[in-house]
Amino acid sequence: MSLLAIADLSVQFESRSGTVPVLDHIDFAINTGERVALIGESGCGKTVFGMSVMRLLPSNARITGSALYAGRDILRASEREMQQIRGKKIAMISQNSAFALNPVLTVGDQIAESLTLHTSCRGEGLEREVIRLLTSLGIERPKENMQKYPHEFSGGMRERILIAMALACNPDLVIADEPTSGLDALVKAQTLRLLKSVMQDRTLLLITHDLGTASALASHTAVLYAGEIVEYGPTHELFRHPMHPYTQGLLASSPSAGFHPIPGMSPAPGQVPHGCRFCPRCSSAMDRCNSTHPSLKKSGNNRQVRCLRYD
Amino acid sequence: MIELTSVSKYYSSGFLCRKRAYVVNDVSLAIRKGETLGLAGESGSGKSTLARMMIRLVEPSAGRIVFDGIDLLALKKPALRQLRPRMQIVFQDPDTSLDPRLTIGASVAEPLVVWQKAGRHERDDRVIELFGMVGLQPELADRRPFELSGGQKQRAALARAIALEPEFLVLDEPTAALDLSVQAQILSLVQVLQKRMNLTLLFISHDLQLIGRMSDSMAVLHEGRLVESGKTDAILRRPSDPYTIRLLEAARESEEWFGKDK
Ligand SMILES: Nc1ncnc2c1ncn2[C@@H]1O[C@H](COP(=O)(O)OP(=O)(O)OP(=O)(O)O)[C@@H](O)[C@H]1O
Ligand SMILES: Nc1ncnc2c1ncn2[C@@H]1O[C@H](COP(=O)(O)OP(=O)(O)O)[C@@H](O)[C@H]1O
Ligand code: SF4
Ligand SMILES: [Mg+2]
Ligand SMILES: [Mg+2]
Numbered sequence: 262m263s264l265l266a267i268a269d270l271s272v273q274f275e276s277r278s279g280t281v282p283v284l285d286h287i288d289f290a291i292n293t294g295e296r297v298a299l300i301g302e303s304g305c306g307k308t309v310f311g312m313s314v315m316r317l318l319p320s321n322a323r324i325t326g327s328a329l330y331a332g333r334d335i336l337r338a339s340e341r342e343m344q345q346i347r348g349k350k351i352a353m354i355s356q357n358s359a360f361a362l363n364p365v366l367t368v369g370d371q372i373a374e375s376l377t378l379h380t381s382c383r384g385e386g387l388e389r390e391v392i393r394l395l396t397s398l399g400i401e402r403p404k405e406n407m408q409k410y411p412h413e414f415s416g417g418m419r420e421r422i423l424i425a426m427a428l429a430c431n432p433d434l435v436i437a438d439e440p441t442s443g444l445d446a447l448v449k450a451q452t453l454r455l456l457k458s459v460m461q462d463r464t465l466l467l468i469t470h471d472l473g474t475a476s477a478l479a480s481h482t483a484v485l486y487a488g489e490i491v492e493y494g495p496t497h498e499l500f501r502h503p504m505h506p507y508t509q510g511l512l513a514s515s516p517s518a519g520f521h522p523i524p525g526m527s528p529a530p531g532q533v534p535h536g537c538r539f540c541p542r543c544s545s546a547m548d549r550c551n552s553t554h555p556s557l558k559k560s561g562n563n564r565q566v567r568c569l570r571y572d
Numbered sequence: 573m574i575e576l577t578s579v580s581k582y583y584s585s586g587f588l589c590r591k592r593a594y595v596v597n598d599v600s601l602a603i604r605k606g607e608t609l610g611l612a613g614e615s616g617s618g619k620s621t622l623a624r625m626m627i628r629l630v631e632p633s634a635g636r637i638v639f640d641g642i643d644l645l646a647l648k649k650p651a652l653r654q655l656r657p658r659m660q661i662v663f664q665d666p667d668t669s670l671d672p673r674l675t676i677g678a679s680v681a682e683p684l685v686v687w688q689k690a691g692r693h694e695r696d697d698r699v700i701e702l703f704g705m706v707g708l709q710p711e712l713a714d715r716r717p718f719e720l721s722g723g724q725k726q727r728a729a730l731a732r733a734i735a736l737e738p739e740f741l742v743l744d745e746p747t748a749a750l751d752l753s754v755q756a757q758i759l760s761l762v763q764v765l766q767k768r769m770n771l772t773l774l775f776i777s778h779d780l781q782l783i784g785r786m787s788d789s790m791a792v793l794h795e796g797r798l799v800e801s802g803k804t805d806a807i808l809r810r811p812s813d814p815y816t817i818r819l820l821e822a823a824r825e826s827e828e829w830f831g832k833d834k
Contacts, residue, residue, distance in 0.1 A: 302751045304721025416615060442749065445615040445778040450822040470751035514756035516781040522756035526707070526723075 263290040263329070264434055264464055265314070265351075270326035270336075272306070272313055280323070281530045283309050285488040287326070288557070291434070296465040298475035298496065300511075301485030302527055307468045308356060310485075311436045314466075315353050316343050330434075349379040352432040354423045356439040356468075361423055362411040368422045369407025372429055379430040394425040399455055417448035421455065428459065435460065438468040453477045472515065476500055484508050487528050487538040490557055494564035504566045506543045537569065545570060573605040573772040574626060574740060579635030581621055581796075595621045597796040599635075603789075605739075608766070608773040610787030610804060612780060612819060618796040619776045620664070623742045626774065627659040628652060639740070657687055657736035664745040664776075666725035669732075670717045676728040677713030683735045702731040706761060723754035730758070734765060742774045747782075759786060780823045784808050792816045 272284040283306045291297050299307050312318045314328055316335065327334045335346060347353075355361040363371055372391045376382045382390050395403035398421040411419055420440060427435055440456060441449045456478055467479050475482055475496060482499050484492040484507065492505040503509045510523035525542040534540055540550045550569055557567040579599045582592040596618045603609040613619050624630040626637065628644055637644040639659070647655065663669045670679050681699050684690055690698055700710050706727040717725050726746055733741060743762065747755035759782070766773060775786045783790050784804060791801040792813065799813040811817050 300751075302721070302754060303723055303749065443615075446780070446819055446822040447614055450825050472752060511751070511753050514752040516756075516779070516785045520756050520760070520785050522760055523753045526709075527721075 262292070264293045264331070265466075266290045266329040267314070268327050268329075270310075270313065270324070270328065272309055272318070273323045275321045275323065279531075283488055283530050284313070287490060289483060289490065291464060291466060293433075293464050294462070296460060296463075296467060296478055296480045298467040298469060298479035298482040299485060300469055300472065300475050300482060303470055305485050305527065306488055307470075307485060308438055311353060311438050311466065311468050314436065315347060315351065316340075317347075317353075348375055348432070349430045350432055351434045351436065352427040352430065354420075354427045354435065354437040354440055356442065362419060364411055367408050367410055368414070372407070372422070372426050375426055375429045390429075394429060395422075397428075397459065398422075398425045400425075415448070417444055417452055420444065420452055424456065424459065434464045434466065436466045436468070439470070440467070441469070441471060441474045449474075472500070472512070484511075487533050488530065489538060489567060490565075491539065491567045492565065493557070498564065504560065504564065504571065505539075505568050506545050506570075507539050510542075510544075537567075539568075573603055573607075573640055575602040575638045576600055576626065577636040577638075579622070579625060579632050579637060581618075581625060581630065582633050594796050596625065596632075596793075599793075599796075599798050601791055601798065601801055603740075603772055603774065605772055606766070606770045607789065608775050608787040610783035610790035611774060611776045611793060612778055612783050612790060612816075613793035614778060614819075617793045619778075619793055620744055622793065623661070623744055623774055623776055627661060627740070627742060629661070657683070658738050659740040659742070660733040660736070660738040661742040661744060662726070662729045662733050662746045664748050666722050666729060666749060667717065669729035670725060672717050675714050675716055676708075676720065676725075680713075680728060680731045680735060683732060687736060689736065698735070702735055705734070705765065706731045707757070722749050723751075723758065726750060726754075726758055727761075730762070730765075734769070737769060738771070740772045740774075742776070744776045745778070748777075755782075762786075778819070780808065780819055792819070 267287060267289040270284060270287040273280050273282045299310060301307055309318065313324050324336055326336065328336045369391050372394060373387050376387055376390055391407055392403045395407060400406055400421055414422065441452055444452055453474060460478060467475065469475050479496045481494065482496045483490050484505065486507050492499065492508050500512065503512055513519050513521045514523065523542055528534065528538065536552045537550045537555050540546050543550065547569065553569060555567045555569045557565050558571065560566050560571050577600050579596060580594060581596040582594045585591045585593065599622060611619050621630055625632045632645065670676060677699055680702055681695055684695050684698060699713065703710050703713065708724060708727050708731065712720065712724060747758055765771060777783055787804045789802060790804040790807055792799050792815065794815045800807055800811065800816045811820055
């Protein structure tokens with residue numbers, strides 16, 4: 262049974278120059294215990310996807326479709342209901358740790374704040390819980406460190422604090438948006454090891470453009486291109502045998518795998534081709550790719566791909 | 573093309589400013605014309621500070637920098653200003669490389685205006701030419717940075733940086749915020765431009781795989797000191813410094829995760 266089942270989710274932004282579609286008819290489900298990565302180019306709508314599940318998009322966003330969480334459509338939940346869900350049931354580690362923390366509160370107070378909001382922890386129990394969380398994330402001298410302000414920590418430490426905050430209320434689902442971006446190679450490797458161990462028995466939606474992060478953490482991976490999911494499957498199968506030409510191109514762009522970029526650029530939102538959206542850049546394109554829009558189809562065990570070659 | 577001798581940067585504090593916090597400590601290195609030096613090191617190791625000193629955006633506390641035979645640190649403001657068009661930088665964060673209030677067309681044109689490089693019409697043509705060189709559609713010229721993807725912003729920043737045909741270009745982790753395919757595109761573009769313009773490059777990254785792809789020689793910075801420098805191939809094959817070895821291991825670890833059973 263899916264913990265979160267998203268059906269036909271579309272998101273558009275109203276702007277002065279008209280409506281800009283960003284996500285298009287996304288169907289996507291996460292079962293309890295799965296760790297699913299959503300990968301794709303910068304600007305392809307990964308953050309918007311996470312934000313729509315959290316219902317944190319700005320007011321110029323138009324969302325349609327449904328997102329069933331524990332049988333309830335959170336896209337139609339009231340703001341009061343959402344406050345019960347956000348942080349407590351579904352917690353988000355947002356992109357850019359420099360801005361995600363409140364600069365004028367000590368990190369101890371920030372973690373305590375979310376605990377007070379959603380649990381019955383108070384007083385000494387509260388402090389014990391903050392210390393336990395910091396310790397579980399490998400932060401040494403927690404008593405001393407909880408008195409510090411965010412700017413006194415390095416990027417890697419701030420990322421750990423954000424993870425601690427997200428785990429504070431033992432949520433059913435954690436959404437992590439680019440948890441390793443901006444971290445250097447050594448700190449990234451450390452953070453990945455840590456995330457791997459704390460997320461072991463949890464349900465995770467991982468948003469990232471970094472394939473190393475996805476393959477380290479995710480049991481399943483969905484590839485987003487031009488507002489659509491173009492491929493989905495178990496992470497290691499998908500990376501070993503990518504089916505969609507875009508995924509194949511993405512892997513071939515890696516510095517260790519040839520460093521061959523995909524020609525051209527992904528289309529701007531609102532200017533997608535009529536047929537297959539990848540067609541202008543695809544080296545396997547056929548005549549009908551120009552006019553026929555492929556749908557996301559099951560292919561073999563557990564995999565899905567949106568490409569006419571597999572029809 | 574550019575040579576550094578015992579360059580340091582420290583910030584003073586304490587009684588009579590006697591405490592010195594070294595950010596860059598006694599670094600000597602050189603880049604030959606048309607070549608690329610890869611600069612690696614963890615975050616906070618002083619890479620950006622060193623790079624900014626090389627084009628004198630940050631004043632070194634000590635040392636000597638010679639750019640194309642010119643003693644860079646001896647230059648007064650006006651002479652330094654004359655030199656500016658010859659050295660340019662692209663920053664790590666696409667959002668800090670461009671003025672958020674300007675359209676990217678205006679951002680790319682700005683150095684041409686400031687340096688009166690062309691008349692109005694020639695300028696427009698040059699901007700379109702530059703957009704073409706970095707693979708940006710000319711229609712995007714009217715957009716502001718927040719309306720663009722990270723890759724498009726970095727392309728625009730690159731177009732702006734090459735507008736005056738610099739000889740020396742610093743790329744400070746230019747693709748850290750971008751995905752693999754865009755990274756490969758932008759970096760192969762950089763390599764094409766380098767050949768065409770005979771650019772000398774300082775390429776900063778903490779990703780040794782990328783440094784391996786991009787550079788002729790490399791240097792590794794650790795807590796402000798140079799712990800390793802030499803030909804890139806040789807260092808990646810046989811690193812001598814323990815810190816470089818750890819960096820290489822971290823790079824291999826993230827490689828190994830590809831295709832590993834879950
Ligand atoms: N004006 C300043 N005053 C005091 N310390 C400074 C100043 N500017 C930089 N530093 C310190 O110098 C060190 C090196 O900074 P720098 O930004 O050059 O590192 P970096 O290797 O580029 O890191 P990153 O990859 O995170 O950008 C850091 O510890 C930083 O805090
Ligand atoms: N408030 C907004 N108004 C208009 N467009 C927006 C807004 N927020 C995001 N977008 C657009 O949505 C697209 C996806 O953005 P985002 O989710 O941030 O991408 P990612 O996280 O994959 O880098 C981009 O093209 C961006 O310009
Ligand atoms: S449908 Fe055609 S154009 Fe699209 S990815 Fe498949 S082969 Fe390429
Ligand atoms: Mg994002
Ligand atoms: Mg830097």
